[in-house]
Amino acid sequence: MAHINNNQIHPDVRKLGVVVRKLVPEMSAKFFRRGNWFMRHFAQGHFPKDMNVTEHWAERPDGSRLRIIVARPLQPKPLATGVLWLHGGGYAMEIPEIDLSYARNVQAVSNAVVVMPDYRLSTEAPYPAALDDAYLALKWMNDHHAPLGINPEQLFVAGESAGGGLTAALTLYARDQGEIPIAFQMPLYPMLDDRPTVSSAVNDAPIWNTKSNDNAWRLYLGAAYRTDHVSPYAAPARATDYRNLPPTYTFVGTIEPFYQETLTYIKHLQDAGVAAHCDVYGGWFHGIDIVAPKTAIAKKATAAWQEVFKAATEKYYNQKAD
Numbered sequence: 001m002a003h004i005n006n007n008q009i010h011p012d013v014r015k016l017g018v019v020v021r022k023l024v025p026e027m028s029a030k031f032f033r034r035g036n037w038f039m040r041h042f043a044q045g046h047f048p049k050d051m052n053v054t055e056h057w058a059e060r061p062d063g064s065r066l067r068i069i070v071a072r073p074l075q076p077k078p079l080a081t082g083v084l085w086l087h088g089g090g091y092a093m094e095i096p097e098i099d100l101s102y103a104r105n106v107q108a109v110s111n112a113v114v115v116m117p118d119y120r121l122s123t124e125a126p127y128p129a130a131l132d133d134a135y136l137a138l139k140w141m142n143d144h145h146a147p148l149g150i151n152p153e154q155l156f157v158a159g160e161s162a163g164g165g166l167t168a169a170l171t172l173y174a175r176d177q178g179e180i181p182i183a184f185q186m187p188l189y190p191m192l193d194d195r196p197t198v199s200s201a202v203n204d205a206p207i208w209n210t211k212s213n214d215n216a217w218r219l220y221l222g223a224a225y226r227t228d229h230v231s232p233y234a235a236p237a238r239a240t241d242y243r244n245l246p247p248t249y250t251f252v253g254t255i256e257p258f259y260q261e262t263l264t265y266i267k268h269l270q271d272a273g274v275a276a277h278c279d280v281y282g283g284w285f286h287g288i289d290i291v292a293p294k295t296a297i298a299k300k301a302t303a304a305w306q307e308v309f310k311a312a313t314e315k316y317y318n319q320k321a322d
Helices: 011-023 029-042 096-109 129-143 162-177 210-224 259-271 296-315
Strands: 052-059 065-072 080-086 112-117 150-160 184-188 248-253 276-281
Touching (some): 011 296, 029 210, 052 129, 065 096, 080 096, 080 162, 096 112, 096 150, 096 296, 112 129, 129 162, 150 162, 150 296, 162 184, 184 296, 248 259, 248 296, 259 276, 276 296
Parallel strands (some): 080 150, 150 184, 248 276
Antiparallel strands (some): 052 065, 065 112
16 A cells, blocks of 8 residues: 555545644654653543543552553443453553543443553553553453452453554463453454554555554564564464454454454454454544544444444353363
8 A cells, every 4th residue: 555645535534634644744652652641641530420430450460550440330230241441552652541432332332341451551661561461451350340240251352453453462362371261352443463564564544654553563562573573462463373262343444554454364363263344444544433533434433333342242252262
């Protein structure tokens, strides 16, 4: 994929896309760090009044603590689906509070408790810190299912962008550990492959482009960047065995860098006998549902994943790997 022509951007967000491309030509390590400082100072701990959000802590093996926020329904019902939601930000930026709108959308269509870890970012600790935190949060959710009102037989994992990549990495890791079964995963437009693909190699689309992608992978992988020594738990596109992974849903846009790697990932799952589906949106650039949620295309994508998510809560329950 070469230069993205403005006419390739969906009409709903074309003007926004043109502006964003000019204002943010790339996201660098400096950009990530500044963004994190801003979020920590102005967004962390500020919870919407129309949601029941609480803060919790899980202890890491080294004695430090992982911050976790939990969004529970205002009117709790028993045996809620437990949803571990992993935020995006290129593995380098953001906090779980930024994704509370996703928790709201989950709870609009299902009886669910959404657990959102503040996993370590690559600007402070590269791989495997984020994966270790994600797995710790999964174990914490499983161990605390009773006080949280979660059905231990129905644990889901989901996230968007890097959170989608971390979702795919976590389900691989959890399958191989054999401790905690996962019933369903929803890695939305996931960041899966550190290697160039036909859609990520030369891409200057709005929000997330080739330069931003390379900068993020360089931070996340550290010395392993651009080598053949990258674990599939870091970049799930490098996995060779996709058997016994949970049923999967995702969506992706045609002009964003993750287009090809997402389609390839879904194909690998299908070939391995996993129920997997990907919706594709023409002219969708990265993160439209976050930066322009009220546009028609964003509403369409959100309604589609909500429908799939609701159906998943009605039919998918934990299954032990063979």
